[in-house]
Amino acid sequence: MKLSTEDLEGGVTRVILDGRLDIEGAAAVDLRMNVIAGSCKKMLVDLQQVTFLGSMGLRSILVPAQAVSRRGGKVVLFAPTKMVEEVLTSSNIHTIIPIHHELSSALAVFL
Amino acid sequence: MSGFPVQIMPQDDATVAEKQLALRSRLEDLKQVWPWVNALAAEYAFPADTRFAIDLCLEEGLSNIIRHGYAGDPDHTIAVTFSVNDLTGLTFTILDNAPHFAPDLSSAQELTPASIEQVKPGSLGIHLMKKFASTLTYEQLPNGNRLTIGFPVPALEQADSLRCGN
Numbered sequence: 001m002k003l004s005t006e007d008l009e010g011g012v013t014r015v016i017l018d019g020r021l022d023i024e025g026a027a028a029v030d031l032r033m034n035v036i037a038g039s040c041k042k043m044l045v046d047l048q049q050v051t052f053l054g055s056m057g058l059r060s061i062l063v064p065a066q067a068v069s070r071r072g073g074k075v076v077l078f079a080p081t082k083m084v085e086e087v088l089t090s091s092n093i094h095t096i097i098p099i100h101h102e103l104s105s106a107l108a109v110f111l
Numbered sequence: 112m113s114g115f116p117v118q119i120m121p122q123d124d125a126t127v128a129e130k131q132l133a134l135r136s137r138l139e140d141l142k143q144v145w146p147w148v149n150a151l152a153a154e155y156a157f158p159a160d161t162r163f164a165i166d167l168c169l170e171e172g173l174s175n176i177i178r179h180g181y182a183g184d185p186d187h188t189i190a191v192t193f194s195v196n197d198l199t200g201l202t203f204t205i206l207d208n209a210p211h212f213a214p215d216l217s218s219a220q221e222l223t224p225a226s227i228e229q230v231k232p233g234s235l236g237i238h239l240m241k242k243f244a245s246t247l248t249y250e251q252l253p254n255g256n257r258l259t260i261g262f263p264v265p266a267l268e269q270a271d272s273l274r275c276g277n
Contacts, residue, residue, distance in 0.1 A: 023174055024138075024142065052163065052167070054170045054171060055171055056174070063232050065227055066227055066228060082160075083159075083164075086243075087239060090238075090243075091222055091235050091238065091239065092221065092224060093230070095224070096225075096229075
């Protein structure tokens with residue numbers, strides 16, 4: 001599981017995840033996700049390259065998202081694949097963290 | 112390692128194949144599951160969505176056994192059996208010898224968190240299994256537990272050709 005970041009305009013931090021967010025993948029990114037969440041208020045989690053998402057992977061997204069939310073920030077999930085999105089929607093995560101497939105609409109959430 | 116006799120389910124006329132994977136009760140052993148499922152998917156031509164659902168349900172079921180059933184004790188065994196059956200579809204049976212547990216396998220209730228703070232991270236495993244499996248049954252055994260997870264058969268023609276030896 002790989003994690004990289006990119007600073008976008010407007011103070012948005014794009015967190016790019018790449019690989020399987022299974023138990024092993026979640027353990028590999030948890031610490032960095034939490035550190036990033038502790039220092040940004042606009043976090044766009046790019047899921048384009050995430051090929052699997054289980055409950056521990058969901059946790060790796062939710063815990064940092066809660067940290068950002070507690071500090072008054074926002075999190076957006078960007079471009080999950082079909083089955084990864086199904087995991088998110090079947091847990092109704094999409095009702096509390098928006099999912100967008102176009103970068104422009106994802107970034108508009110932060111305006 | 113505490114072992115137990117692996118119980119092979121009797122095959123009926125409609126069962127065309129059965130394969131097993133033996134794991135120890137440690138999370139790192141879950142690394143074996145994905146390649147095993149991938150090999151099965153290649154052999155039996157599972158659609159990608161079915162493979163994803165199988166992968167998800169096995170990770171959730173097995174990690175629950177390792178973390179809660181065996182409470183992290185790494186020296187037990189877990190047996191996963193896969194079978195294809197014309198009538199019942201794809202079936203994965205997980206056998207362990209952990210203390211009995213009583214999972215709530217009733218139909219998945221819709222989760223309706225009002226805010227991000229209301230979501231309990233890490234509590235979604237069984238909920239996801241209910242959503243992604245077509246059948247989910249649990250049985251207490253004299254010395255353990257049996258969790259059976261079913262998925263629709265992806266291509267009946269494939270199963271037919273396997274049974275005919277083609």
